[in-house]
Amino acid sequence: DGADSRMLEDALYAFGFGLTCSYVKPFGAGHINETYAVYMPSEQGDELSYVLQRVNTNVFNDPAGVMDNIFGVTEFMRTAIRKEGGNPDRETLSYIKTKNGRNYFEDEKGQPWRCYNYIPDSVCYQEVERPEQFYQSAYSFGHFLKQLGNYPVDSLNETIPDFHNTVKRFAAFEQAYQRDIQNRVDSCRDECDFVLKRKADCGILIQQQERGVLPLRVTHNDTKLNNILFDAETGKGLCIIDLDTIMPGLAANDFGDSIRFGASTAAEDEKNLDLVHFDIELYRLYVKGYLDATKDVLTQEELESLPWGARLMTLECGTRFLTDYLQGDTYFKTAYPEHNLVRARTQFRLVEEMEKEFEGMKQIVREYFI
Ligand code: ADP
Ligand code: MG
Ligand code: MG
Structure with a gap:
């Protein structure tokens, strides 16, 4: 106007x-x-x-x-x-x-x-069109972490407090579940149980961070494909953009969030769960790109935290959708009343599959850093 x-x-x-x-x-x-x-x-x-x-x-x-x-x-x-x-x-x-x-x-x-x-002379893609772009995206975000390896992380502002605090995300869910202000718990018992059973998982990375086992890094926190500019001539990742959410965080968070949306075979709000799978070959490709860029800077503990990052970022995201559903859809934009529940289900399907393939996921990380 x-x-x-x-x-x-x-x-x-x-x-x-x-x-x-x-x-x-x-x-x-x-x-x-x-x-x-x-x-x-x-x-x-x-x-x-x-x-x-x-x-x-x-x-x-x-x-x-x-x-x-x-x-x-x-x-x-x-x-x-x-x-x-x-x-x-x-x-x-x-x-x-x-x-x-x-x-x-x-x-x-x-x-x-x-x-x-x-x-x-740069190009920006909205979706992965060729697997090579997913590899490039992994390499670029890994390289970004490496370039900022000596950045004074303590000097960064935490502009969205507790963004990936999975313990607090769980607590927020638990409260919404107990209060049940919209009377929606009855319509999603299985999904609520899914989260409640995984309370201990929510603490795994946070505890390692608090004990100083995992270092805080400069994390990007919005590692989507369209936040990378590719070189129009070479097709290689060129420049990381959209830096608003840069904060102190764990390498496993950025890595895990990329896997959450990049290694899924379906949209975040796919209703037909038969179409929703965790694609371990896409995971392998991302691990390769990420470790090609970072294997000489990540610590042993960080390398081992990466598969957990994928599980926990996916669980966190599903938990947030479910929490919002219980609270009456006040945070995420929804197109229909069960939209957030549908989204939560896709995320939990991915978590289940990651849990089944967890040994394989760890093995893939080991293959590429040796
Ligand atoms: P948002 O947070 O809204 O996603 P972005 O910073 O990602 O905002 O910018 C939106 C889009 O604008 C990007 O996906 C990219 O296509 C384009 N863009 C932003 N900054 C630049 C830049 N410096 N050079 C070229 N393209 C850019
Ligand atoms: Mg953007
Ligand atoms: Mg942005």
Whole structure:
């Protein structure tokens, strides 16, 4: 609307493009932020030069903390990439500062805007089309962890507290189950029992973290395929983007979440459970890519935590869907009343299959790190 387009214009002026840019248009297929492509005049005609984003403050209520994390990490990445002999202008995002020298601009409504360099000659895929892309995605997220291996993790802001605290996620479920405010427990006894039986599992990685057995790493926390830009020429993973959820966390979390959605044969809300399977060959491919990038930086304990990460991130996700179902669908967007229950069922189906194949999953990790 009018107010919004005025904010967009204010943002363009704040970053110094107000008078010089040719035009601006909505860009990309993100679901969280509002993303715009900024075109600048050049000798070859108008050129996509910058990406301007309005950060979603419903999701991120500490935008300053988010911006701070991204600035620290991307500046550190530039140095790491230079050391590797890479090109920091293409292999990491970096902030374009405002005319006042700030990392972001706050408009009249208090909404935060930031601006990145556009990564030229890159492609972004919404879905895995060829298995090679899944391997590349694993390698890229692994490489990202490795490049940030010496980053001072303690200096990161925990912008979404307890994001992957599986013990607290379990406790939230248990409370929703006991209160049963929507009288829905009767319609999902089996699913509730499924979670209740796995209370001990929920503590496995958290306890190792608390005892200092597993180190905190810089984790990305949104390791989807469309958060990687691929090199248009070589088809290789080029640049990790969408850094809003960077936080201290376990390597097994990022790894596990990628397996959760990437090694499943069906959509997250598939109603026909006969179609939902954990594909161990896709898992193998991801392990290979991830360990090709990280096997000399992950500790022995971290390597062994990876299969648990896959199980627990999937259990956590299903538990969150089920909790939301019990509470009346207040968090996840739903298209019909049982939507969250359907989603929970797909996740629990995957967990069951992972549990059956757990020895095989561990064996695959061992094969690739020896
Ligand atoms: P969201 O959190 O909404 O997913 P993203 O930061 O992932 O936002 O941006 C949405 C899309 O915009 C990306 O999937 C990608 O296609 C495109 N994009 C974002 N930043 C850049 C960039 N610097 N260079 C090229 N494409 C980008
Ligand atoms: Mg994204
Ligand atoms: Mg995002």
